[in-house]
Amino acid sequence: xxxxxxxxxxxxxxxxxxxxxxxxxxxxxxxxxxxxxxxxxxxxxxxxxxxxxxxxxxxxxxxxxxxxxxxxxxxxxxxxxxxxxxxxxxxxxxxxxxxxxxxxxxxxxxxxxxxxxxxxxxxxxxxxxxxxxxxxxxxxxxxxxxxxxxxxxxxxxxxxxxxxxxxxxxxxxxxxxxxxxxxxxxxxxxxxxxxxxxxxxxxxxxxxxxxxxxxxxxxxxxxxxxxxxxxxxxxxxxxxxxxx
Amino acid sequence: xxxxxxxxxxxxxxxxxxxxxxxxxxxxxxxxxxxxxxxxxxxxxxxxxxxxxxxxxxxxxxxxxxxxxxxxxxxxxxxxxxxxxxxxxxxxxxxxxxxxxxxxxxxxxxxxxxxxxxxxxxxxxxxxxxxxxxxxxxxxxxxxxxxxxxxxxxxxxxxxxxxxxxxxxxxxxxxxxxxxxxxxxxxxxxxxxxxxxxxxxxxxxxxxxxxxxxxxxxxxxxxxxxxxxxxxxxxxxxxxxxxxx
Numbered sequence: 001x002x003x004x005x006x007x008x009x010x011x012x013x014x015x016x017x018x019x020x021x022x023x024x025x026x027x028x029x030x031x032x033x034x035x036x037x038x039x040x041x042x043x044x045x046x047x048x049x050x051x052x053x054x055x056x057x058x059x060x061x062x063x064x065x066x067x068x069x070x071x072x073x074x075x076x077x078x079x080x081x082x083x084x085x086x087x088x089x090x091x092x093x094x095x096x097x098x099x100x101x102x103x104x105x106x107x108x109x110x111x112x113x114x115x116x117x118x119x120x121x122x123x124x125x126x127x128x129x130x131x132x133x134x135x136x137x138x139x140x141x142x143x144x145x146x147x148x149x150x151x152x153x154x155x156x157x158x159x160x161x162x163x164x165x166x167x168x169x170x171x172x173x174x175x176x177x178x179x180x181x182x183x184x185x186x187x188x189x190x191x192x193x194x195x196x197x198x199x200x201x202x203x204x205x206x207x208x209x210x211x212x213x214x215x216x217x218x219x220x221x222x223x224x225x226x227x228x229x230x231x232x233x234x235x236x237x238x239x240x241x242x243x244x
Numbered sequence: 245x246x247x248x249x250x251x252x253x254x255x256x257x258x259x260x261x262x263x264x265x266x267x268x269x270x271x272x273x274x275x276x277x278x279x280x281x282x283x284x285x286x287x288x289x290x291x292x293x294x295x296x297x298x299x300x301x302x303x304x305x306x307x308x309x310x311x312x313x314x315x316x317x318x319x320x321x322x323x324x325x326x327x328x329x330x331x332x333x334x335x336x337x338x339x340x341x342x343x344x345x346x347x348x349x350x351x352x353x354x355x356x357x358x359x360x361x362x363x364x365x366x367x368x369x370x371x372x373x374x375x376x377x378x379x380x381x382x383x384x385x386x387x388x389x390x391x392x393x394x395x396x397x398x399x400x401x402x403x404x405x406x407x408x409x410x411x412x413x414x415x416x417x418x419x420x421x422x423x424x425x426x427x428x429x430x431x432x433x434x435x436x437x438x439x440x441x442x443x444x445x446x447x448x449x450x451x452x453x454x455x456x457x458x459x460x461x462x463x464x465x466x467x468x469x470x471x472x473x474x475x476x477x478x479x480x481x482x483x484x485x486x487x488x489x
Binding site for chain 2: 228232236238240241242243244
């Protein structure tokens with residue numbers, strides 16, 4: 001999950017040989033107290049390395065790859081089509097459906113849909129895992145990392161995934177190690193080596209049927225989430241009405 | 245130690261009751277004010293000094309203890325009704341206000357009064373300690389009387405418990421789940437009071453600690469829901485459960 005402080009210091013020496021901790025914090029925008037605390041505890045957050053790499057113009061993925069726990073990131077693997085599509089937000093996907101002439105023969109939405117919004121989106125983590133899941137994935141991740149399946153699912157529902165788990169998930173699914181880090185928003189698509197129009201190309205390559213079914217799945221999931229939120233809100237209001 | 249716990253619980257409960265006065269005057273959720281007011285009175289009556297003072301004024305035959313039991317019944321029934329309705333526990337609500345609930349309340353109340361009348365209850369002291377110290381039949385009757393007094397709160401808590409556990413595991417906002425957790429702990433503590441007769445006397449303060457854990461959990465839990473409403477209630481759609489940490 002975190003990186004050892006010693007390895008971090010060694011890495012920092014490599015990219016900013018003469019910079020003081022204060023300089024590093026100023027340039028990367030990390031709070032000094034935060035970094036100091038991480039160093040004292042001997043556990044440096046992955047996000048810290050990412051911020052510092054960006055500040056010094058180093059690719060965060062290759063920076064992370066220099067640490068033992070993340071060396072799988074060293075070999076860049078192109079993302080699969082499923083992964084690319086999973087990183088398209090639901091509204092973008094729905095717009096793409098409406099732009100297909102088979103779906104809307106009248107062509108009322110003939111104007112080109114706007115460019116895809118950048119990853120990550122509101123359900124990107126869950127969609128990513130679902131895209132690469134062969135049915136046994138969660139089980140394998142849990143066996144490999146020792147994280148209980150329900151804790152793993154809870155993270156996905158909250159659209160979160162620790163970097164360690166994200167990489168472990170990629171490995172267990174046999175896809176590129178950086179995909180999960182894109183889905184969690186830790187690194188950008190470009191930093192992961194995804195071509196700029198890769199998601200658009202993947203979207204265009206989907207047949208009408210595939211795209212529509214996928215959008216349907218997303219809508220159904222969205223509907224479920226909204227229903228649950230409304231139900232919770234109703235219940236909260238009732239509690240407040242009776243006990244507030 | 246026990247005295248500090250008692251007086252500070254009284255202070256906390258009195259403060260919360262006092263803080264509810266303005267909204268009670270506006271007519272908002274009067275029941276909640278009464279819950280806190282009754283709980284304050286109940287705590288007052290379970291502390292030795294105020295108990296003796298009040299009981300002496302009432303004739304010195306521990307009538308204040310009987311009052312205390314019914315104050316507790318009223319408070320716990322109000323809590324039960326409000327909580328089951330708030331948390332949507334329809335089954336629990338029916339178990340409290342339906343025929344079964346009313347039968348349970350009537351049977352326990354009548355046995356409580358009958359036992360009280362059978363006891364020679366001279367000698368004011370909180371928890372009728374002086375009566376049971378005299379030994380003999382009275383001591384035994386005081387034991388039964390105490391058990392009857394604990395039975396109804398335990399019944400209500402057991403009815404509340406499943407709904408509270410469900411709420412803790414739900415995706416409701418964090419303050420509400422915390423409150424439900426506190427209410428659940430309080431309910432368990434009240435249910436444990438049923439086992440007081442088998443607690444060895446050497447565990448002296450155990451009974452006090454369990455009692456006051458229950459009271460404090462209920463007060464803090466209910467106050468927390470109220471505080472959460474004051475904090476978030478203004479705009480109903482602001483809290484999104486999925487982003488709760």
